[in-house]
Every structure is written in structure tokens, then in C-alpha cells.
Amino acid sequence: MTFVLKEYGAHSGTMAWYSTASYAEPTQDLPGMGFKTNYVKLGENPNISFWFKAYTNSGAADVNQMTATVRVSNDEGEWDEIWSLAPDKTDSISITGDWQQLKLQLPEKYKGKTARVCIAFYAKESYDYNLMIDDVLIGTPPSNDAALAILHGPTMANPGKEQTYTVEVVNNSETDIEGGKIIVSDDFTGDELTQVNCPKLAGNATTPVEVKWTPERAGAYRLIATYHNDGDADEANNTSSQLNIVVLPKDNRSVIDNKGKEWTGAMRLPVDFNSYECINQTIYRASDIGSNKGTINSIAYLTALKTPYYSDNFKLYVAETDKDDLSDGVFIPDSEFVKVFDGNIYFPTGTNTMVIPFEKPYDYKGGNLVVMTTRKSDNFMYGIYYKLWLCKDEGDIRSLSSSSLIPGKVFGNDNKVIDKIGAFPETLFNIVYGPVGELGGKITDKDGSPVKGAKVTVTGSKLSAVTDAEGQYEISGVAVGDVSVAVTAHGYRDATSAVSTVSDGGKTTINVSLEAYPKYTVKGKFINDEGTGISNVAITLEGYDKLSAITDNNGNYTIPGVTGQTGVEYVLTAEQPYFYTYHNQISVNADLSKDFELDYKAGKAQQPTAIVSDDQKSCSVSWGIPLVEYSHDSGVAKDFVGWQNAGEQIGAGACFKQNSEINEVSFYVGSAPAGHGKFNVYIFGLLPDGKPNKNNILFTAKDIPYVDNAWTTYKLPYKVKADGFMVFITCDGFMNIGVSEPTGEYPFAPGQCYYAGDGFSVQFSDMQTYGNLHFMIRAYGKDLGAWKGSELSRGPVSEDFAGRKSATYDVYRLTHEYNKIEAEKVASVSDTKWTDAGYAELEPGRYSYSVVAKYGSKESIESISQIIDKTSTSVSNVNSDDAGVSIEGDDLVLSCPELIKEVTIANVSGVILVNTHSPEARISLRDMGKGVLIVNVKNNNGKNTVFKVVR
Numbered sequence: 001m002t003f004v005l006k007e008y009g010a011h012s013g014t015m016a017w018y019s020t021a022s023y024a025e026p027t028q029d030l031p032g033m034g035f036k037t038n039y040v041k042l043g044e045n046p047n048i049s050f051w052f053k054a055y056t057n058s059g060a061a062d063v064n065q066m067t068a069t070v071r072v073s074n075d076e077g078e079w080d081e082i083w084s085l086a087p088d089k090t091d092s093i094s095i096t097g098d099w100q101q102l103k104l105q106l107p108e109k110y111k112g113k114t115a116r117v118c119i120a121f122y123a124k125e126s127y128d129y130n131l132m133i134d135d136v137l138i139g140t141p142p143s144n145d146a147a148l149a150i151l152h153g154p155t156m157a158n159p160g161k162e163q164t165y166t167v168e169v170v171n172n173s174e175t176d177i178e179g180g181k182i183i184v185s186d187d188f189t190g191d192e193l194t195q196v197n198c199p200k201l202a203g204n205a206t207t208p209v210e211v212k213w214t215p216e217r218a219g220a221y222r223l224i225a226t227y228h229n230d231g232d233a234d235e236a237n238n239t240s241s242q243l244n245i246v247v248l249p250k251d252n253r254s255v256i257d258n259k260g261k262e263w264t265g266a267m268r269l270p271v272d273f274n275s276y277e278c279i280n281q282t283i284y285r286a287s288d289i290g291s292n293k294g295t296i297n298s299i300a301y302l303t304a305l306k307t308p309y310y311s312d313n314f315k316l317y318v319a320e321t322d323k324d325d326l327s328d329g330v331f332i333p334d335s336e337f338v339k340v341f342d343g344n345i346y347f348p349t350g351t352n353t354m355v356i357p358f359e360k361p362y363d364y365k366g367g368n369l370v371v372m373t374t375r376k377s378d379n380f381m382y383g384i385y386y387k388l389w390l391c392k393d394e395g396d397i398r399s400l401s402s403s404s405l406i407p408g409k410v411f412g413n414d415n416k417v418i419d420k421i422g423a424f425p426e427t428l429f430n431i432v433y434g435p436v437g438e439l440g441g442k443i444t445d446k447d448g449s450p451v452k453g454a455k456v457t458v459t460g461s462k463l464s465a466v467t468d469a470e471g472q473y474e475i476s477g478v479a480v481g482d483v484s485v486a487v488t489a490h491g492y493r494d495a496t497s498a499v500s501t502v503s504d505g506g507k508t509t510i511n512v513s514l515e516a517y518p519k520y521t522v523k524g525k526f527i528n529d530e531g532t533g534i535s536n537v538a539i540t541l542e543g544y545d546k547l548s549a550i551t552d553n554n555g556n557y558t559i560p561g562v563t564g565q566t567g568v569e570y571v572l573t574a575e576q577p578y579f580y581t582y583h584n585q586i587s588v589n590a591d592l593s594k595d596f597e598l599d600y601k602a603g604k605a606q607q608p609t610a611i612v613s614d615d616q617k618s619c620s621v622s623w624g625i626p627l628v629e630y631s632h633d634s635g636v637a638k639d640f641v642g643w644q645n646a647g648e649q650i651g652a653g654a655c656f657k658q659n660s661e662i663n664e665v666s667f668y669v670g671s672a673p674a675g676h677g678k679f680n681v682y683i684f685g686l687l688p689d690g691k692p693n694k695n696n697i698l699f700t701a702k703d704i705p706y707v708d709n710a711w712t713t714y715k716l717p718y719k720v721k722a723d724g725f726m727v728f729i730t731c732d733g734f735m736n737i738g739v740s741e742p743t744g745e746y747p748f749a750p751g752q753c754y755y756a757g758d759g760f761s762v763q764f765s766d767m768q769t770y771g772n773l774h775f776m777i778r779a780y781g782k783d784l785g786a787w788k789g790s791e792l793s794r795g796p797v798s799e800d801f802a803g804r805k806s807a808t809y810d811v812y813r814l815t816h817e818y819n820k821i822e823a824e825k826v827a828s829v830s831d832t833k834w835t836d837a838g839y840a841e842l843e844p845g846r847y848s849y850s851v852v853a854k855y856g857s858k859e860s861i862e863s864i865s866q867i868i869d870k871t872s873t874s875v876s877n878v879n880s881d882d883a884g885v886s887i888e889g890d891d892l893v894l895s896c897p898e899l900i901k902e903v904t905i906a907n908v909s910g911v912i913l914v915n916t917h918s919p920e921a922r923i924s925l926r927d928m929g930k931g932v933l934i935v936n937v938k939n940n941n942g943k944n945t946v947f948k949v950v951r
Contacts, residue, residue, distance in 0.1 A: 034120035034133070042113050043140025046106040048072075050119065050136040053099045053307070066095040066121060070104060073116040082106065095121070101135075132307060137172070142233035145172040146180065146201055148240035150310060151225045152346055155245045155355035156300070156430075162214045167225040167240050169209050171201040173233075180229030184211050187222040187242060188359070198227070218249040220298070220357035222343065241310050244343055246298040246357035248430055255429045257288040260389025263426065268401055269388060270301055270425045271314050271373045273381040277410035278403035282424050283326055284369045285462065291433045291477030292366030292461035298357040299371065300428040302387035309347040309384065314375040316341035316356055320367030322462065327397040329420050332370050338362060347384060353428070354386075364431065366461025366479075371427075376411055391422040394689075398424040417769050435504040439475040441511045443467050443487055451514055454489035459496065478502050487512045491563060517544075517566055522586075523558040524594040526551050526574060527803070529856075534576060534598060534803030538786065538794045543570030543588075548792045553802050564588040574598060577628040577658070577783045577797050578804060580745050599745070600805050603629045604780070604860035605832070605851040607664060607715045610868055617840040621849045622833040623863060625799065626807060627663055628783050630656040632752045633774040634745065635861065637738035640670040642731070648680055648702075651730030652737050653754045653764070654777040657690050657789060661782040662699075662720045664713055665727045666861070668738040668776035671708040677733030679704045681714055686724035690751050690789055692764050698722055711861050719781070723788045726754065727779050738776035748772040806830070807853040807860075816846035816867060817929065823850065844870050845930065869926070885937060885947055892923040892935065892949070902938040907931065925949065 054066060067086045071079040083104055085095065117138050146169055153165030165184065171177055180198040185191060194213040201207050211225065225240040232238065272278035286292065296318070317337035326332075340358040347354065391398055399421040402410050410416050443454040450471025457464040458478055465473040467489075485497045492514035502508050526537045533555025541547045541559055544566040549557045562570070565588075574582040579598040586594065606624030613619070632654055643650050665681055681704055685696035699720045706712040729737060742748035753767035753775045767773060786794040811827040811834050827834050836849070848867045853860040869890055884895035894900060897919050905914040905928070913928050925933065935947040 034118065036118040037116050037138065039114050039116055040138045042106065042110050042115055042138070044111060045140040046110045046113070046138075047104065047141065048106065048117060048136075048138050049101060049103040050133055051099050051101045052095075052121075052133045053097060054095045054121070054132075068095060068121045069119075070102075071118040071120075072106065072110060073118075075113075079118060135170075141172055141174060143173055143175065144177060144231055145233035145237070146170065146177055146198075146227055146229065147172055147234070147237035148182075148225055148227050149206070150308075150346060151184075151223060151240040151243045152348065153243065153245075155243070155353070155357075156298075157215055157245060157247045159215055159218055159247055159250070162212055165211045165213065165223070165225075165243070166208050167211060168206050169198065169201055169227065170206045171203055172237075174203045176203050177201040177229070180227060180232075182209055182211060182225050182227055184213060184223055184225050187224045188220070193221075193223070198229070215247040218247045218252075218297070219361075220359050221245050221247065241346060242344055243346060244341075244355070244357050246355060246430065249297065249432055251432050252297070252430050253290075253433060255288070255290050255431060256426065257284055257424070257429070258389055258426045259288065259392075260424070261392045263387055263389050264423070265304060265385040266388045266423070267383070267385055268403065269386060269399055269421065269423070270371065270427075271311075271375055272401065272403045273309075273311060273375070273384050275375075275380055275403040275405055276377055276407050278375050278401070279331065279372070279410055280374075280399065280401045280403075281326065281331055281370055281372045282399040282427075283321070283323065284371070284424070284427065284429075285324070285464075286366055286368055287462075287464055289364065289369055289429060289431065289463075291364075291431070291436060291479065292458050292463040293436075293479035294364045294431045294433045296358065296362045296364050296429055296431045298355055298430045300353045300355045300430070301425050302351065303347055303354045304351045304385045304387075305347050305349055306383055308349045309381055311345045311347065311381075312375075312377045312379055313342070313344055314373055315339060317372040317374075318362050319370045319372070320365060321370055323368060323370075324462075325397050326400050327395065327420065329397075329400065329418055331400055331402075331418065332372070334372075337370075337372055366458065366463050368462045378407075380405065387426045388423045389426055391424070394422065397422055433477060433479075435480045436477050437480055437502040437505060438507040439473075439478050439483070439485065439502065439510060440507055441473060441485075441509045442471045443473065443489070443512050443514065444471055445492070445514055445516060448513075451489050451492065454487055454492075454514070456512075457486045457488075459484045459486050478508075480504050483508075485510050485512065487514060489514055492516050517563045519560075520562050520564045520588055520591050521558065521560045522562050522572075522588060522592045522594070523556070524592075524596065526555045526557065526576075526596050526598055528579075528598060528600055528805060530805070532803045534579070535801050536794065536797045537574050537576045537579075537598070538790075538792050540573045540575075540792065541570050542573070544568040546791075550792070550794055555803060562588050564590065572596075578603065578801075600855055600858070601629050602855055602858040602860040603627060603807075603853060604666075604713075605807075605809060605853045605863045606780070607713050607863050608849055608851050608865040610847075610849050610865040612839065612868060612870075617837075619836040619839040619847075619849075619868065620833065621811060621836065621851070621865060623809075623851050625832060626853050626860065627780040628658075628660065628797075629778060629780055630654075630658055630660065631778040632746055632748075633738075633740040633776045633778070634743045635776070636740050637668060637670070637776060638741045638773070639739050640736040641739055642672070642735040642737065648730050648732070650756055651680075651728055651735065652775045652777065653682075653684070653692060653726045653728035653756075654775050654779075655686065655690065655692060655724075655726040655752055655754060656779060657686065657724050657787045659723045659784040659787050660721075660725070660779070661784055662716060662722060662725065662779050663782070664715050664780040666711045666713045666778045666780070667706075667727075667729050668711050669706060669708060670736045670738060672734045672736045675733055676706070676731050676735065678702065678731070679706050679712075679735075680730045680732075682728040682730070683720055683722065684726045684728055685722060686726065686789070688789055690724065692726040692728070692754055694764060698725065707864075713863060721784065723784075725779070727777050728754075728756075729775075729777060739773040740776055742772060742774065746774065748774065753777075805855050807855055809834075810852045810854060810859075812850045812852070812862070814848045814850055814864070816848065839870075842870055843930070846870070846926065885935070885945070887949070888922075890924060890926040892925055894919055894921055894923070894937075897921050899939055900937055901940050901942075902936075904936045906934050906936075908934070 070083040149168040151167045183195040184193050196211050223243040227238040267274050317339050319337040397420045402416045402418045443451045452469050454467040456473045465475045467473045482499050484499045487495045497510045500508050526534045535553045537551040539549045544563050549559045551557045572584045603626030608623040611620050681701045683699040684692045687693045750768045754764040783797040785796045808830050812823045813826045815822045849865045850862040886893045903919045906912045933949040937945045
């Protein structure tokens with residue numbers, strides 16, 4: 001639920017001495033959203049009145065969901081509730097989506113007092129409520145007081161044309177007011193522009209008064225209206241809101257940038273009023289401005305509101321840049337900008353044009369224009385929508401935004417989150433070009449053939465055009481004088497034309513011939529550390545061009561047609577599921593032959609299974625050959641993280657842009673002092689852009705057994721096919737999952753890891769917003785070929801591909817003591833099975849087996865089998881009373897727990913291991929160690945039965 005209180009709000013915006021708008025504060029210790037006032041003198045006839053409306057994103061508010069209260073402080077500093085409206089309470093007034101006025105006569109005891117007032121609303125079942133309050137009046141109304149509220153009217157005008165403006169005049173008195181006049185002035189210069197006599201003002205009413213004005217000069221104006229009447233009780237409220245307007249110059253052109261793929265509505269750009277702090281930047285290309293020289297006097301945006309709004313202060317700046325977009329995600333420095341607006345804007349209801357006049361016209365020099373807005377406030381307003389256009393190209397980032405509902409997260413924060421946005425607001429530029437002409441011509445290669453897609457730019461500016469299939473181009477809006485053009489085209493060397501002259505209204509022809517870069521072939525072989533060629537390696541060569549290839553069965557590759565001698569280095573990237581991704585920088589200035597060695601991943605054995613023979617004399621351990629390992633982490637935990645609001649929708653995930661048949665997942669968690677709770681495993685599919693798709697859950701498993709400070713491996717009950725997937729781990733308690741730092745083998749990149757923390761619905765956030773760290777989450781499976789989002793087509797990598805290295809295996813027997821695990825190496829084998837012939841000689845206890853795959857000097861993380869309970873537990877009765885107790889495996893079984901009052905279990909040293917007054921039918925002895933346990937059972941009649949349990 002959001003709350004809005006404004007000095008000049010959406011109703012009529014009264015600003016009287018007894019209005020609370022100038023010194024409101026949040027309710028804080030009182031329930032609901034709203035405000036508390038400072039101390040107000042209530043006078044001899046204390047009243048409280050205010051206008052209010054409620055609404056949701058989907059329509060009017062439901063009165064059955066809303067509660068409202070008005071409280072007044074008493075002499076003891078406590079709050080007295082003087083009025084309330086609850087879902088189960090009837091009243092003459094109700095909360096709806098329409099403006100209503102509540103008037104309250106305070107009790108007699110408040111007469112002559114000074115007190116504070118708290119007004120609060122809240123919705124019990126929903127956060128989707130928005131509340132607006134305006135015209136809050138507290139105290140005793142004066143006998144003669146008129147106040148000015150909103151001044152509104154046209155915000156773009158022309159010299160010599162009469163304009164009509166309206167100012168809302170509020171009579172705060174109960175009686176009519178005669179006489180008075182309204183003067184409209186320019187707040188920039190202090191000049192009086194026009195005036196009108198005020199009509200009779202009805203008591204307790206708002207009267208709209210029209211004021212006519214004919215502007216004489218072009219420029220920016222900040223209009224204000226003032227009320228003048230002898231005997232007015234409060235001159236402090238006699239000034240209206242400001243109205244910023246622009247009077248357009250004679251030769252003004254209105255240029256609209258709306259060249260997007262499709263439009264949408266959004267609240268964030270250009271100014272985010274739904275936050276406490278925001279910085280936004282949007283870039284506009286010189287071709288969208290339409291000239292390489294001019295004077296910009298104002299800009300305008302399309303807005304849509306359900307209710308009128310007078311904004312708080314924001315600032316607008318402009319700068320020029322050589323950047324073509326903002327894809328680097330870095331704000332252009334403040335020092336490069338010129339401030340052109342610092343003020344407030346009035347937003348009428350419905351769809352309108354929000355005009356921002358420049359306080360001083362900006363001399364545009366032909367660069368790409370960047371518009372920056374900043375806002376810092378203690379208020380936020382939901383529901384101000386702008387018309388935005390999505391960029392035609394997916395990777396085109398036209399806007400950057402940083403905003404927050406938490407003060408201090410944007411301004412003065414070097415680590416603020418900056419969002420890259422592939423969209424821009426529909427923007428109208430009011431600009432005067434001056435004398436201009438046109439350029440045109442043809443771009444060809446040395447053979448005279450047309451060059452399509454060449455970019456032709458007027459030198460000294462960013463004003464440009466792109467050639468068509470015939471090599472032709474046209475550029476309008478070129479300032480008169482001597483000019484040349486710079487031409488760039490992929491595959492050709494850059495060229496600059498000779499100087500030509502552009503005349504006013506004329507067209508100048510400039511033709512340019514381009515020289516092509518040479519083409520070369522890059523080839524070679526990929527091998528493992530034994531010199532064997534590796535098949536199915538996917539190779540990408542990216543630099544001036546982006547080309548690809550796949551190695552054959554001998555590891556050979558060939559990449560023809562590589563553009564060389566460009567001065568641009570190429571990065572060769574090689575990927576094969578069983579090897580670490582390889583990167584190498586190369587220069588291509590001739591045909592090139594290069595071989596590369598890939599580093600083999602130490603893939604772990606598939607989870608072992610341990611089976612005890614029927615005669616209990618041996619245990620057979622078997623496992624599968626290593627699968628493809630999907631991982632981002634280095635395996636070394638730098639730290640551990642978790643979230644306070646634990647739950648199934650809060651956790652950590654690792655994304656893998658791989659096409660796989662998933663068999664197992666692994667994760668690494670540290671110990672948690674208060675325990676973790678239950679761990680859960682989810683597998684999500686990916687969207688085409690590689691981000692997790694929360695609506696596509698491929699697999700779910702809950703209450704997964706885990707171990708602390710070690711890798712937990714979970715074998716899926718069935719194989720899950722996924723063309724791109726995210727393994728997501730959640731925990732009912734504090735997770736404390738491991739995170740590792742990036743390394744050369746495991747570099748960090750956006751889109752690898754995501755988290756959903758401290759929330760109440762699944763909302764994945766890229767780990768880059770938290771830090772450049774990898775969650776220690778892995779997956780294992782069978783390769784099914786290239787991911788659907790890959791630009792390179794690659795078939796599945798078979799398990800016996802050329803270049804695969806064979807593994808040997810070390811087998812360890814793990815003994816699980818109380819609160820610790822001891823490991824003993826028992827075998828080294830090349831097969832995928834081994835039999836523990838010494839199993840019969842083992843002491844009773846809990847055992848498992850771990851398998852470590854070895855590749856020469858490298859070894860994998862361990863794979864651990866299930867735990868085997870080798871028990872020799874017996875029970876004997878120490879005294880004669882039988883309490884219905886028996887032993888089944890490692891469990892103490894109570895046949896009639898409802899008849900038992902208390903059970904205590906201790907070891908022979910007297911340490912109490914269990915004491916319960918509400919025993920379950922089964923009590924596990926598994927973690928209580930070997931030796932003798934003493935069990936004392938007290939029934940409901942107070943009789944004790946003592947048992948000795950030998951383990």
C-alpha cells in the first residue's frame with residue numbers, strides 16, 4: 001500500500017497555515033500508512049477535514065479491505081482515537097475510488113489546546129492499495145481567508161497568441177468573500193504579466209478563475225498567480241503552484257523521436273516519481289535530432305495519469321557524447337552536463353504532454369544528445385506513466401536508470417545499481433536549426449560496386465545516414481558551410497571525403513570510394529595434455545568479425561574468410577563439455593596456423609551405490625563413469641551466504657546455457673549454528689535470452705539429505721532433459737551456501753548465478769547486483785548438443801569422443817561417528833566397481849563409501865554412497881516392570897506412547913542425550929554413539945521402567 005500527501009495535491013492543493021502538508025512525517029509507531037503532524041493550535045472551534053481517495057492498480061479500492069483512523073494527541077502525549085472506519089463498521093462515509101471530504105468536529109476537551117494529529121489508512125489483505133490525501137485542514141477556520149491552489153493551462157505557446165489559464169481559488173472561510181484580484185507573474189524575472197478581478201468566492205468552496213495572457217517574447221516562463229485582497233487572514237497561502245511553460249520562437253521545429261519497435265507504458269523513464277531517489281540518462285542520436293547545429297529550447301514527453309499531480313522538484317540536464325549507446329552501463333559523468341531545468345511540473349488527469357522548458361536555450365553542436373534527470377525526495381508517487389518505445393535491436397541500450405525507495409542507495413553511493421534499459425521515452429524536441437542544406441551521394445568499392453550499409457557521418461558531429469542497396473545516402477539538416485563526410489563500412493578501410501560546401505536550402509553531392517580489407521584463413525588443432533586431438537570442440541573467433549567452427553574427429557579446425565589488418569584483436573574461444581573453456585587473443589594479419597591444448601575437467605564419478613550381501617560378509621560398491629560437469633565455481637569457498645526470510649521461494653541458483661540430460665546436482669553448504677531446516681532442489685528452464693524462466697519448473701525435490709562443509713550430491717530419481725537450465729537451491733532455515741571467487745578457469749560473467757532473497761514471491765536477481773561471486777552449485781549429465789540460444793550448431797558429444805581421458809578411482813570407507821566422519825582409503829581401481837571383503841569384520845556402526853576420480857595429478861570432488869547401518873543393538877530390562885519397549889534397527893520403539901509421561905536416555909557417563917515429555921512412537925538412537933545407553937521410561941501412573949541398550 002502506498003500513501004501520497006502533497007503540498008499541491010491532486011484535489012485542489014490548499015496550502016493554508018493550518019494545513020499539515022509542510023510538516024508531515026510517517027506514522028512510524030502507529031499502524032497503517034499516513035502521517036503525523038507537528039503541534040497545531042486548535043483554537044476555539046477545533047475541526048479536522050481532508051479530502052481522500054483510494055485506488056488499486058486494477059481499479060477502485062474495495063471498502064471491505066480498508067481501515068482508516070484519525071487520532072489526536074492528549075495532554076499525556078498519548079494518542080486518542082476520535083474516528084475510525086473498519087471493514088465491519090458502518091459510517092456515513094466510506095473509502096472509494098472517488099474524491100471525498102471527511103469533516104470532524106473535535107471533542108470539547110481539545111478547545112484551546114495545542115496538539116498533534118495522526119491520519120492513517122491500511123489494507124489488511126493486500127499491498128496493492130494506493131491512497132491520496134489532500135487539503136488537510138486542522139484547527140479553527142479563519143473568518144476571511146482565500147487560498148490559491150493549482151495554476152494550469154497551456155504549457156506550449158506562441159508569441160502574439162492569447163492564452164487562457166485557470167487558477168483554483170479556495171475559500172477556507174464559512175462565509176462568502178467579495179472583491180480582490182489575481183495577478184499572474186513570471187517567477188524568473190518578477191515581471192507582472194496580467195491580472196484579473198476575482199469574482200465572489202462562495203464559503204467552503206473552490207472557484208476556478210480564468211486569466212488571459214498574450215505572450216510577447218519567446219522563451220521559458222515560470223508562471224505564478226497571487227491573490228490580493230485587503231483583510232485576508234493568511235497571506236502565506238495566497239500564491240499558486242508554479243506553471244512552467246515555453247513560448248516557442250518563430251522558426252521553431254518540433255522533432256519527435258519515436259523510432260522504436262513498439263511502445264509501452266512505464267513509470268521509470270524519464271523521471272521516476274515512484275522512488276525516493278533516481279538518476280536517469282537517455283541517449284538520442286544526432287539523426288533523431290535532425291541537424292548538426294541548432295538551439296534547443298524545450299523537450300516534452302507523453303504522460304498518462306489516473307489522477308492529477310503536482311510534482312516535487314526534479315532537475316534536467318543535457319550533454320553531448322560520441323557514444324552511440326549506453327551499453328557499457330556507465331553513467332556519463334555529471335561534469336559533462338549542463339543544467340537546463342530545476343523545478344516542478346503539473347500533471348493533469350489523462351493523457352497529456354509534459355513540457356519541460358529550458359531555463360536557457362541549449363546550443364546543440366551535432367553530437368549524440370544525452371538527457372539526464374535527477375530527483376531526491378522524501379515522497380514517492382505511484383501511477384505516473386510515460387510512453388516508452390522499445391529499441392528495434394535487442395542489444396541497443398538507450399537508457400540507464402538507478403532508483404531506490406531507500407534513501408542513500410543512489411546519491412553518494414559508488415556501488416549503486418545501474419539498470420540498462422533497451423528503451424527510450426517518446427520525446428519531442430523544440431529546436432531552431434538556422435540555415436541548413438542537404439548532403440547526398442554514393443559509396444562504392446574500388447571496382448565501382450555499391451556498398452550497402454555504409455555509415456556516412458558529417459565530420460565534427462554525429463549526424464549520419466546509412467547507405468541503401470544502391471550505395472546511396474541522404475542527410476538533411478546540415479548546417480551551411482564547408483563540410484566533409486567520414487565513411488565506415490564493415491570489411492572496408494575508413495575513408496574521409498574532400499571538403500565541400502553546403503548552401504542554405506541546397507543539396508551537395510559527395511561520393512566516396514572504399515578499399516576492402518584482405519581476408520585470411522585461421523586453422524589448427526585442439527589437443528589434450530597427452531597430445532590426442534579432441535573432437536567436437538566448438539570454436540568462436542570474435543573481433544572485427546564473428547566466425548565459428550567445429551573440430552573434426554582428429555581435433556582439426558578451419559576458419560576461412562577472416563578479415564585481417566584491421567588493428568582489431570580477435571579472441572578465440574573454445575568450448576567442449578569435458579574441458580575447461582579456453583580463451584586466447586590472436587592477431588590476424590596473414591594466413592595463420594595455430595594449435596591449442598585444452599585442460600581436462602576432473603569430472604566426478606556418478607553417485608556410488610553400496611549393497612550388503614545377503615550373508616552380511618561383504619559390501620559391493622558400484623558407480624558410473626564421470627558425466628559432463630556443469631559448474632561456474634572454483635570449488636574453493638570464499639564465504640557463505642543466506643537469507644533471514646527463509647522459505648521455498650528464497651534461495652540461490654546457477655544457470656547453465658547447455659543442452660543436457662541431467663542426472664545429478666551438487667551443492668556446498670557451511671554449518672549453521674541454529675540448523676538449516678530442509679533443503680529443496682528445483683530445476684528451471686531458461687528464457688531465450690538465457691535468464692531463468694520462473695514459470696517453467698522442470699523438476700522439484702524437497703527435504704533433500706545434506707552434509708555440512710562438504711559437497712552434497714543428489715541423484716535425480718529420473719533424468720531431466722533441459723535445453724538450458726538453472727539449478728535452484730532453497731532452504732527452510734538459514735541456507736549458508738558457499739560462494740567462490742572467479743578464477744582464470746572460472747571467470748565471472750552476468751547471467752551465471754541468480755538469487756531470490758528476502759522476498760515473498762520468486763523474483764530472480766542477477767548475482768552481479770550482489771557481487772562478482774559464484775554460488776557453489778553444480779549439475780552433472782549427458783551432453784545433448786548446442787544450447788538453443790547458441791549461435792553455433794553442435795551435435796551431442798558422445799561418451800567415447802576422441803580425446804577423452806580415462807579415470808582411475810580411489811575408494812574410501814567412511815565411518816560415521818557421533819558428530820564426526822572418519823575416512824580410510826581402502827582401494828584404487830580402474831573399474832567402476834569394488835567389493836569390500838572386510839565388511840564382516842567391521843564393528844557395528846554407520847558406514848558409507850566415497851569415490852574420487854583421478855586423472856593423473858588431478859582428482860575430482862568425492863562422490864558418496866548412501867549410509868549403511870551395521871547394527872548390533874540389544875535391549876535388556878533392568879527392573880521388572882514392562883513398558884512395552886523394543887528395538888527395531890536403530891530405533892527405540894514404544895508400543896503405547898500415549899501411556900508414557902517421560903522418556904530419558906543417558907550414556908554411562910551420566911550425560912543426558914534425550915529427555916522428552918511427549919515421546920513419539922519411535923526414538924532414533926542413530927547419532928548416540930556406540931556402547932551402553934540407559935533408558936528410563938516413566939508411565940502416566942508415575943512408575944519407572946529402566947532399560948539397558950547395548951550398541
